Amino acid sequence: xxxxxxxxxxxxxxxxxxxxxxxxxxxxxxxxxxxxxxxxxxxxxxxxxxxxxxxxxxxxxxxxxxxxxxxxxxxxxxxxxxxxxxxxxxxxxxxxxxxxxxxxxxxxxxxxxxxxxxxxxxxxxxxxxxxxxxxxxxxxxxxxxxxxxxxxxxxxxxxxxxxxxxxxxxxxxxxxxxxxxxxxxxxxxxxxxxxxxxxxxxxxxxxxxxxxxxxxxxxxxxxxxxxxxxxxxxxxxxxxxxxxxxxxxxxxxxxxxxxxxxxxxxxxxxxxxxxxxxxxxxxxxxxxxxxxxxxxxxxxxxxxxxxxxxxxxxxxxxxxxxxxxxxxxxxxxxxxxxxxxxxxxxxxxxxxxxxxxxxxxxxxxxxxxxxxxxxxxxxxxxxxxxxxxxxxxxxxxxxxxxxxxxxxxxxxxxxxxxxxxxxxxxxxxxxxxxxxxxxxxxxxxxxxxxxxxxxxxxxxxxxxxxxxxxxxxxxxxxxxxx
Ligand code: NAD
Numbered sequence: 001x002x003x004x005x006x007x008x009x010x011x012x013x014x015x016x017x018x019x020x021x022x023x024x025x026x027x028x029x030x031x032x033x034x035x036x037x038x039x040x041x042x043x044x045x046x047x048x049x050x051x052x053x054x055x056x057x058x059x060x061x062x063x064x065x066x067x068x069x070x071x072x073x074x075x076x077x078x079x080x081x082x083x084x085x086x087x088x089x090x091x092x093x094x095x096x097x098x099x100x101x102x103x104x105x106x107x108x109x110x111x112x113x114x115x116x117x118x119x120x121x122x123x124x125x126x127x128x129x130x131x132x133x134x135x136x137x138x139x140x141x142x143x144x145x146x147x148x149x150x151x152x153x154x155x156x157x158x159x160x161x162x163x164x165x166x167x168x169x170x171x172x173x174x175x176x177x178x179x180x181x182x183x184x185x186x187x188x189x190x191x192x193x194x195x196x197x198x199x200x201x202x203x204x205x206x207x208x209x210x211x212x213x214x215x216x217x218x219x220x221x222x223x224x225x226x227x228x229x230x231x232x233x234x235x236x237x238x239x240x241x242x243x244x245x246x247x248x249x250x251x252x253x254x255x256x257x258x259x260x261x262x263x264x265x266x267x268x269x270x271x272x273x274x275x276x277x278x279x280x281x282x283x284x285x286x287x288x289x290x291x292x293x294x295x296x297x298x299x300x301x302x303x304x305x306x307x308x309x310x311x312x313x314x315x316x317x318x319x320x321x322x323x324x325x326x327x328x329x330x331x332x333x334x335x336x337x338x339x340x341x342x343x344x345x346x347x348x349x350x351x352x353x354x355x356x357x358x359x360x361x362x363x364x365x366x367x368x369x370x371x372x373x374x375x376x377x378x379x380x381x382x383x384x385x386x387x388x389x390x391x392x393x394x395x396x397x398x399x400x401x402x403x404x405x406x407x408x409x410x411x412x413x414x415x416x417x418x419x420x421x422x423x424x425x426x427x428x429x430x431x432x433x434x435x436x437x438x439x440x441x442x443x444x445x446x447x448x449x450x451x452x453x454x455x456x457x458x459x460x461x462x463x464x465x466x467x468x469x470x471x472x473x474x475x476x477x478x479x480x481x482x
Contacts, residue, residue: 065119157186253451
């Protein structure tokens with residue numbers, strides 16, 4: 001994008017960008033990376049009208065091979081740009097270079113996965129009596145608005161955009177205000193796809209809630225695919241009620257990791273250090289509560305404290321760094337307040353904070369662990385979204401499950417034990433959309449993810465990821481006796 005990039009809006013195959021701009025800032029050092037042009041309600045309405053017109057008046061919805069071709073082209077362009085995009089993710093988001101490259105590789109894989117599925121959107125047919133045919137046809141649901149958060153701006157766009165395009169929807173995207181340059185670069189990849197018809201994908205930036213709210217209210221939008229906090233998800237649900245939009249809501253989490261006394265503690269500590277601290281804990285599926293069997297509390301605590309202490313916090317571009325920065329200084333302040341609160345309400349096993357020296361200029365915070373028993377504490381109940389994890393204990397399996405299910409969230413969980421019957425039993429009892437056994441944080445295109453309870457509605461990834469973007473139509477034919 002050249003020296004000082006500006007992220008524009010994208011409507012009907014054209015870049016739209018005039019008027020005042022807002023800054024994009026590198027969270028690791030506070031430098032200004034570039035600017036973006038925020039959209040408006042008027043632009044959001046225009047984008048939705050273009051997507052509606054394209055859906056209704058072009059062959060897109062009825063052209064699965066064209067849709068597959070576009071997705072393969074996009075995957076190729078993302079692949080060609082992956083190193084550049086990974087650098088940009090590090091700069092604008094603050095995560096580690098290897099996490100950023102992993103985000104790109106996962107997104108490319110997912111784009112190809114949905115390119116394949118685009119040609120196999122299957123319905124069902126049954127003959128209820130000789131000559132009487134019931135056809136359950138799958139049709140695209142219409143125009144989808146995709147609202148994206150900042151923590152994995154490429155993956156979380158692609159895992160909605162892939163199935164939306166594969167299903168035959170047209171799209172309006174609203175990226176997060178913290179990561180507009182990353183999003184703009186992905187949109188450039190899309191724009192470069194020779195098979196993509198104009199108007200199929202449109203994108204409007206913003207730095208408030210005007211554009212998102214306009215899309216939620218728009219009569220031209222049929223589906224909202226939202227990834228973000230449970231609080232915003234509930235607002236969107238309320239905003240979408242008047243015109244009964246279909247909702248795909250991928251919301252917050254508070255993943256418990258249950259560690260039994262027969263677990264391989266080397267494996268558990270390795271998995272949980274990464275599972276809790278990847279992306280500096282700013283990921284919905286982060287291991288947020290370590291639930292440890294009482295008999296191994298001391299040994300587990302000693303080991304996990306040593307593992308957390310050994311994580312070197314630093315700039316994402318430095319290969320020696322083991323954890324990058326938070327997204328901004330407001331979040332640094334918020335996490336520092338939570339560390340104090342954890343000391344007041346529980347016992348700080350490892351007290352993190354703002355590192356000394358040059359890193360203090362960036363949004364860096366070192367990891368924290370705190371021991372707590374109060375299930376009602378907001379530190380246990382609420383998503384903290386940073387490198388701060390509780391250690392809680394249980395006596396037996398029943399108590400482990402009860403505690404694991406004790407928050408309103410149900411996105412992900414993990415269980416550590418060498419007893420295969422136990423891990424399977426506990427996986428059934430935990431109310432979460434994903435349960436990892438003897439590992440944590442494995443996400444890939446083929447495996448559905450989504451939330452129970454306040455963690456959301458619907459599933460993304462996998463074959464079921466298409467469902468949020470498809471309608472089922474029953475077509476009935478009485479051909480007469482054959
Ligand atoms: P957020 O809810 O503040 O914002 C998400 C997106 O919604 C942003 O693009 C934001 O601009 C937009 N938005 C905010 N208010 C809106 C409104 N009233 N109407 C329409 N759009 C609105 O979340 P965030 O801080 O950007 O992201 C972190 C959150 O996302 C965490 O809670 C995390 O758990 C969640 N998350 C969930 C998943 C998942 O798969 N379940 C994945 C990643 C992140």
